[in-house]
Amino acid sequence: MANINEIARLAGVSITTVSRVLNNHKYVSAEKRAAVEKVIKAMDYTPNRVAIDLIRRETRTIGVIIPYNNNPAFDQLLHGVLNASIEQDFSVTVLPTKYNKAKELQYLSMLKNKLLDGIIIVSRSNPWETILPYTNYGVIVSCEYTDHLEIGCSYVDRYASYLEVFQYLKDKGHRNVAFTTARTESTSTQQTVAAYKEIFGVPQPDLHLPECYRMEDGHAAGKKLLNLSIRPTAIYANGDEVAGGIYQYAQSIQVSVPEDLAIMGQENQPIGVALGLSSVDHQLVKVGEHAFQLLIDKSREKIKIPYRINHRLSI
8 A cells, every 4th residue: 555655755755745745735846746646646545634633733623512403593603613614624523412511521522532623612511610621632612702711702792682672672662571582591591581680670470481492482482472361562582483483373363563563583594584573683603703713723812793683574
């Protein structure tokens, strides 16, 4: 089987030159590169990528810890990472956890074993104090804000966006406002509840529906909320798919939007655009793109991405 020593001999160049050609190093003359590539083609040589990775001490592969796919928000973040990785010729390994703490730590151990150059955490289940020791083995970047100096982050000030939405609804004359969230223990849910309290006071239990992720969850939320004895005049949904489900149910019982019910969605997803739903856009694709750049730059910078509120027909 051919090896780089034999390729160097047949091409009349040094082993270092062959190595540079295999690694696409720019400091190789066109004549020598052509000679090496001609021998490689003639010998049908396939380089041992693992060996090359060991030599250059990088894999050009990163991991993305994500709870699960088929979630519009997480998919947008991952899409941003993939966009940037293609431009930089990096490979991306998706690491789904389903919020399993042990699985998350198993993935982080891949840094210790030098299987990845770094890891982007889209959403986590372990506390930062458990995650921080793994920064000794590789770069870790977060898609949520953390003040830990060891970790760079690309993030959106979600709390500010929630405050602005609830204040906007209050200014429009709404006092009986409901909202949906995802996991009860998630940071975004806690921030949504805190922002609601600041604008409207402690929410009535019937007006906060957690564990909403998809259109069918929104449909169920709409059915519950719009059949209350005193139904809300506005609903802030934690995703445009959820908002779409609420809209669908409202239409089915002849509740007019926005005359009888105002709906605000989140993340500016296609269904929201199609239905004319107002939506808070946290620009998650940009968050993912910047997270990738922080990782390959080995940066611990904190980059805040601005959010936008798209006003359409539902409010």
